[in-house]
Amino acid sequence: MKSFQAILVVASILFIIGVYVIYPPLPVSDNLAANIPTGNYYYRITFNIYKANQISGTYSVTGGTTVNVYILTASQFDAYKASQSTSNLFQATGSSGSFSTTVSTPGTYYLVFDHAANNNAQDLQITYLLGGWNPIFLGAGVALIAAGIALGILGNRQRRKQEAPRKATDVVMFDQPKT
Incomplete structure (x- = not known):
């Protein structure tokens, strides 16, 4: 499993747990x-x-x-x-x-x-x-959701770094006009 996939899985789990904890x-x-x-x-x-x-x-x-x-x-x-x-x-x-x-x-x-x-x-x-509701659970839930979002952003950046650069196949190149 690539590192970005592992980070995204952990981010998703933290986010789901955070929603459960914060939900009254x-x-x-x-x-x-x-x-x-x-x-x-x-x-x-x-x-x-x-x-x-x-x-x-x-x-x-x-x-x-x-x-x-x-x-x-x-x-x-x-x-x-x-x-x-x-x-x-x-x-x-x-x-x-x-x-x-x-x-x-x-x-x-x-x-x-x-x-x-x-x-x-x-x-x-x-x-x-x-x-x-309990303020301790509220704080813990918000922290887990924030950690899940932060790891999701980090995982997305890791994925972009591992991707090959996109080819510019739709760019048309013209020769320089002669004067």
Whole structure:
């Protein structure tokens, strides 16, 4: 493979990766009705996040009773399920309110609702939005795109240097007129 071809291949790969990194994740939203049954139960929504995102939304409990709201990482959720005390990304208690946290690393995250004061059945109305972008990914994406463009220009110049000079077959030569 000629050097200019290798440079152009690397440039194309960097450009494609840069576009992927810079492209923000598509927002996902939903409005749903949920129920936490009577007893020691909870309701969870699972998010598989591949890029930096923000999890936000609102909730309200029918009947005005209160719930606990958590946003947890996978390891925090495992501790929560085992009834161990754990840190969290977000926590609130109330009959209605909002929640929000920024997620900077890929992984599985959980939005969890459980009984706050008693174990009676509770009906919830939940609206959530998963979306956003990360300035670190934006900067990295722009840098990769710029590197891809620069290598593309360099590869094109290398290709032109390796080409044989073009022949001037379409130029008509005339003899000097005699005086």
